[in-house]
Amino acid sequence: MPKKYAKPPIVEAVCEFRLTPETRWDLTVPGLLYERLKKAFPQKEQRMIQQMELTQGPEGLHQQTRMIELIMFWTEDKKILVQVGPRLLTINVLKPYPHWDGFKPRIEMAWESLQAAIEVQGLERISLHYINHIELPAQGVELAEYFEFYPSIGQRLPQQMVAFLTAVEFSYADGRDHCRVGFTRIPASGGRSLFRLDIDYFLARPGAVKPVEALAWVEEAHSRVEEVFEGCITDKLREMFEEVL
Amino acid sequence: MLTTVFLSGPHLKTFVTGSPWTRAEDKPEFPDILILSRDLVQNFWPSLVDVAFPAPQRGSKSVVIDIEELMEWLARRVRIENPNLIREYLSQFTGLLDVIPKAVNAAKKHFPEAQLVIDVYRDPEIADCYLVLYIRLKHYDDSVIERLEKAEAEFLSHLVSKRGWIQLTTDFREPEGEDAL
Numbered sequence: 001m002p003k004k005y006a007k008p009p010i011v012e013a014v015c016e017f018r019l020t021p022e023t024r025w026d027l028t029v030p031g032l033l034y035e036r037l038k039k040a041f042p043q044k045e046q047r048m049i050q051q052m053e054l055t056q057g058p059e060g061l062h063q064q065t066r067m068i069e070l071i072m073f074w075t076e077d078k079k080i081l082v083q084v085g086p087r088l089l090t091i092n093v094l095k096p097y098p099h100w101d102g103f104k105p106r107i108e109m110a111w112e113s114l115q116a117a118i119e120v121q122g123l124e125r126i127s128l129h130y131i132n133h134i135e136l137p138a139q140g141v142e143l144a145e146y147f148e149f150y151p152s153i154g155q156r157l158p159q160q161m162v163a164f165l166t167a168v169e170f171s172y173a174d175g176r177d178h179c180r181v182g183f184t185r186i187p188a189s190g191g192r193s194l195f196r197l198d199i200d201y202f203l204a205r206p207g208a209v210k211p212v213e214a215l216a217w218v219e220e221a222h223s224r225v226e227e228v229f230e231g232c233i234t235d236k237l238r239e240m241f242e243e244v245l
Numbered sequence: 246m247l248t249t250v251f252l253s254g255p256h257l258k259t260f261v262t263g264s265p266w267t268r269a270e271d272k273p274e275f276p277d278i279l280i281l282s283r284d285l286v287q288n289f290w291p292s293l294v295d296v297a298f299p300a301p302q303r304g305s306k307s308v309v310i311d312i313e314e315l316m317e318w319l320a321r322r323v324r325i326e327n328p329n330l331i332r333e334y335l336s337q338f339t340g341l342l343d344v345i346p347k348a349v350n351a352a353k354k355h356f357p358e359a360q361l362v363i364d365v366y367r368d369p370e371i372a373d374c375y376l377v378l379y380i381r382l383k384h385y386d387d388s389v390i391e392r393l394e395k396a397e398a399e400f401l402s403h404l405v406s407k408r409g410w411i412q413l414t415t416d417f418r419e420p421e422g423e424d425a426l
Contacts, residue, residue, distance in 0.1 A: 011309050012307055012308060012309040012310075014306055014307050016306055043408075045339065045340045045407070045408060046340070047339060047340055047342060047343055048343055049306075049311075070306075072339065078336075078337050081308070083306060088306075090306045092306070092307065092308055094308060094309070094336055129307065131307060131309050131310065186313065187316075187320075187328075189328060189329070
């Protein structure tokens with residue numbers, strides 16, 4: 001049974017659908033999508049983001065950076081948004097997290113609206129990414145008291161860390177999906193400690209999930225993300241997050 | 246085994262001394278943890294990510310990550326007042342994420358000698374707030390207003406059709422803090 005918290009540490013959750021190049025896409029798509037979403041997401045905005053593409057060629061890894069324009073549709077309270085870019089759709093929810101009951105219907109709405117606007121030929125990537133900020137009321141913190149995922153430091157090494165980054169990638173569904181988990185410390189003010197725990201569950205095999213299966217994949221991804229999150233924290237944090245029974 | 250993390254302490258000095266920031270105005274507001282995390286993320290992390298987690302495409306679609314990246318970028322150039330209020334403001338007006346670096350660069354170009362300070366200004370009379378980028382100088386002369394106008398002209402057009410605002414101005418105060426000139 002998944003746990004639900006009154007004070008979840010989630011600062012953002014992002015569900016991303018990236019379509020395969022066979023899907024026809026043109027400049028009218030964001031407008032078509034906005035027509036379908038504007039009741040729930042009335043506020044329009046746009047921004048440029050830098051996207052890095054890595055391709056493996058005979059001469060090694062080739063890196064290319066390009067700018068893409070994202071059109072953003074926000075809810076009136078600016079807590080939930082849909083982003084549309086070339087063959088890209090994301091649904092983001094910001095703090096306070098509306099729980100899965102509130103996030104999932106927005107994902108369904110955006111995905112179904114996209115499918116109604118264009119013919120999606122395939123999915124290159126789907127991901128469900130949760131970003132947690134966990135604030136502890138002290139500067140010196142015993143990580144093991146709060147976390148079950150943190151860097152292991154051998155006894156012959158200095159025991160006082162001033163910064164760290166820890167990341168692993170797990171395999172699920174016979175390698176079809178991967179879950180990347182990252183844990184680091186980020187700047188905080190006022191004598192507190194702030195940690196970022198990233199859980200990014202994504203389709204690692206492009207095309208392995210058909211468009212018709214996408215929402216079922218997202219539901220499954222959410223279950224895996226919950227398991228990973230619970231696997232990363234101790235009861236002490238669960239108490240802080242105040243489980244709703 | 247228990248692993249302990251400490252934020253402050255004399256051992257940090259070695260990192261700070263070895264940091265690439267040689268000019269006072271380049272020092273971040275929170276030199277310790279920001280230099281460390283920035284060094285880790287920018288120098289160490291990307292190469293590890295490429296090796297350990299090769300992916301066909303990267304690029305953040307996360308509002309929170311983009312804000313944090315901008316905050317780190319700002320911390321190397323600007324004194325940050327009320328970082329949490331700035332984060333909150335940016336999450337409401339994400340269109341400004343592209344404009345703020347332009348504003349900071351323009352201010353630095355026209356006021357290379359100034360300390361820059363970013364804050365959220367709240368109008369006490371009406372429910373309005375916006376970002377404000379102050380230039381602070383040791384000596385103010387007649388050219389300040391003209392230079393402010395020139396700097397503002399370099400990024401003002403990027404604010405058109407954006408929600409939210411960033412105002413470049415001065416409060417005629419002297420530079421403050423460890424990074425004061």
